[in-house]
Amino acid sequence: xxxVIQSPRHEVTEMxxxxxxxxKPISGHDYLFWYRQTMMRGLELLIYFNNNVPIDDSGMxxxxxxxxxxxxxxxxxxxxxxxxxxxxxxxxxxxRFGEAFFGQGTRLTVV
Amino acid sequence: xxxxxxxxxxxxxxxxxxxxxxxxxTISGNEYxxxxxxxxxxxxxxxxxxxxxxxxNEMASLxxxxxxxxxxxxxxxxxLRDTAVYYCIAGPGGATNKLIxxxxxxxxxxx
Numbered sequence: 001x002x003x004v005i006q007s008p009r010h011e012v013t014e015m016x017x018x019x020x021x022x023x024k025p026i027s028g029h030d031y032l033f034w035y036r037q038t039m040m041r042g043l044e045l046l047i048y049f050n051n052n053v054p055i056d057d058s059g060m061x062x063x064x065x066x067x068x069x070x071x072x073x074x075x076x077x078x079x080x081x082x083x084x085x086x087x088x089x090x091x092x093x094x095x096r097f098g099e100a101f102f103g104q105g106t107r108l109t110v111v
Numbered sequence: 112x113x114x115x116x117x118x119x120x121x122x123x124x125x126x127x128x129x130x131x132x133x134x135x136x137t138i139s140g141n142e143y144x145x146x147x148x149x150x151x152x153x154x155x156x157x158x159x160x161x162x163x164x165x166x167x168n169e170m171a172s173l174x175x176x177x178x179x180x181x182x183x184x185x186x187x188x189x190x191l192r193d194t195a196v197y198y199c200i201a202g203p204g205g206a207t208n209k210l211i212x213x214x215x216x217x218x219x220x221x222x
Contacts, residue, residue: 004154033210043155043198043212056209091154093210098143100210102154 006092006103013110018080021106024073025094033100034067034077035091043091049075082110113138113201120217123193129186131216133199136180143204144175146184147212148195155198155212158184162204189220 005024013019025032033048047057052069060067064083069075079086087110093102116134123129135144145160159166159173161182166173172185186193198215 035212042214043149045209045211048209093154098145098160098204099157100147100155101157105154 004092004094004101004103006090006106008106009104010107011109013082013108015083015110016081017110018078019082019086019108019110021077021079021090021092021108023075023077023092023103025075025092026096026101027073029094029096029101030072031095032069032075033093033095034075035093035102036088037091037105038088046077079108082108084110086110113142115199115201115213117197117199117213117216119214120219122219122221123186123189125191125220125222126188129189129193129218129220131184131186131197131199131218132181133184134181135199135201138179138201141203142201144173144179144182145200145202145210146171146173147198147200147210148193149198149215150192150195158197160204189218191220191222194218194220 007022030051034046035043037043046059047067049069067077089105089107091102091105093100113135143160143162146158147155149155159171161173175182196215196217198212
């Protein structure tokens, strides 16, 4: 298996634009997590899914953020409209038995 | 999830054992201790986890005190590539562990 795959690896966008981050979890994993990492706040859990259903989205910072998991092999995290303070590295992770596997992350820069 | 406390940084000489402590004095009976590490610019990587018995795998050993209030991650022969931030997390076992990351310990392996 190729592991958790995230795209794009880097994204630079202008303030106000919509940004969509993508994640393909490891096949057979039934939990998927989205994290955000910044120097100031460290690694923050944004939302996680079980069997494609959102379980806990209490970490989503505000209504500009939304996440979907239309099927077991794909998830998106959308920011609309984006703001400079959203600049961060966004990680996706999947797990089945407790050992989480993380993707390489998407480095988002909002200018 | 129980709170964990780790030293912010540690040094270790290359080839020597690195012993990383973690305090989790409020851990409950059904909570596991997980260790992850994050090498610069990469996603976190699972190392090891345990409930109350000591555990060993190809990467590291985990020593949990009898009262389970603290643990130590041991890298038996540290290399320069082990330089990373190491996170100790206490949480429920299985895939339901949300993995709430703290600030971790920055381990610097010196040549």
